[in-house]
Amino acid sequence: MTTAVVQDGLILRTLARIGRMAIFFFQMLVQCGTVLARPNLVINQIYNAGGRSLVIIMLSGLFTGMVLALLGFTLLQRFGSEEALGFAAALALLKELGPVLTALLFAGRAGTALTSEIGLMRATDQLTAMQMMAVDPLRFVVAPRFLGGLISMPLLTGVYDVVGLFGAHLVGVRMMGVDNGSFWSQMQSSVSLHDVNEGIVKSLVFGFICSLIAVYEGYNSEPTAEGVGLATTRTVVASSVLILLLDYMLTAAFI
């Protein structure tokens, strides 16, 4: 089996791909300092990647919170501890569902947009035109989009968590009749800073991975309609798999 895989070059191709992505990242990193001196470029991309994903993130957060409350209430009621609903919902949202689902939605919404936008710029010679005008596209196009995605992800995760808790409160307290004071006080006393930090670290890691994959795939896409389509697909697949893999590793690291 191993021999077959090596013969097909899968391992070598994967390693080469990781190597190219690492070189790409360091080349982009060199440009990030210059980009930060022109914050408007990054702010525009925070709006594009983050602002424009707000509606889907809020809707998803709301329904996730509502489902959590519904399931949590049914389960906790069996043990007579439905007051712990706030704590259970907060923990699930802050540590797992918030960062993971936000990242998956981000990869599908903003990641694909980033890849196809940069890919189309490549296909229509806009990136080459910039190079010919002595402007490095890594500085003007890629780095601002990467930083925009990186900064957006924790912010979107925060919004997701807050709206999710609102949804859980709506169903748990308003519909199922859990005591309002217990809902919040259990949450306040049981959720630690460690739990919040776990969510923040995860959202930063996922933001880094999703944004890097999206800009890399777009920048290196074949300059054809099919090439841009394939790059967009690769962005979603690679981001989703890595998010779930890294989520497990980070969860294990925080235990």
Place this chain on the structure above:
Amino acid sequence: MTDETIVDVRDARYSVRGRAIFSGLTLQAMKGQITAVMGPSGTGKTTLLRLMTAQIYADSGEVRVFGENLVDLNSRQTFALRKRMGMLFQNSALLSDFDVFENVAFPLREHTDLSENLIRNLVLTKLNAVGLRGAADLMPEELSGGMARRVALARAVVMDPELLIYDEPFVGLDPIALGVILRLIQQMNQALGITSIIVSHDVHELSSIAHRTYLMAEGRIVASGTPDDLARSTEPIVRQFMSGDPDGPAPFHYPAPDVTAQLLADAKS
């Protein structure tokens, strides 16, 4: 190389996956002149432009621009060299996020510290020169092909380059737009003294403005001289290209088995 030579390609060879796009290619573009590179489609004309602008590098031979050997330059030096040249792309390559004004202003904003007033004056002057001052607020998708080409030309000259490279500037243009672009290229050369290299297969348009013409075929220069020299040439390949004959030294058909034999074989199967 003389002081007057701006672009000097010597014995260049370039191949992709073992297939030679061109080999032994030699040509020069002289200062202040319009140099035309003509040839049938697929002979590597655009590849040659990419070679001259350090987007790709020759496998062997030498490509010098402004006296600099391109392979010796690092990326900073390459960018510095590119500031001295402008390029008009076949598909215009306007930045889709920006309107016409910002597209033309882009190189000025990136490379100069000029005041907003001065940038505005420069951009509007260049747009006026191509007849599109009134289109400054339009987005690239609102422009016709000819208008986009003119905006791209304004952008290419906004930094007052010494060398201007045109990749198929006449493709897809109606006769009016084509005439306008042709006149603009000539004016840029005569009024500003810009050295121009034009890659195209439009024989008659180029013959009217070029000082020197190179004819490319099968990955090499098969003829060169003034447009009149080429018009008088008795070389079969030159005759075929200048008169547009479908068959000759440059075959119209891609290599294939005999058509009758293939059709009969298909019918039998």
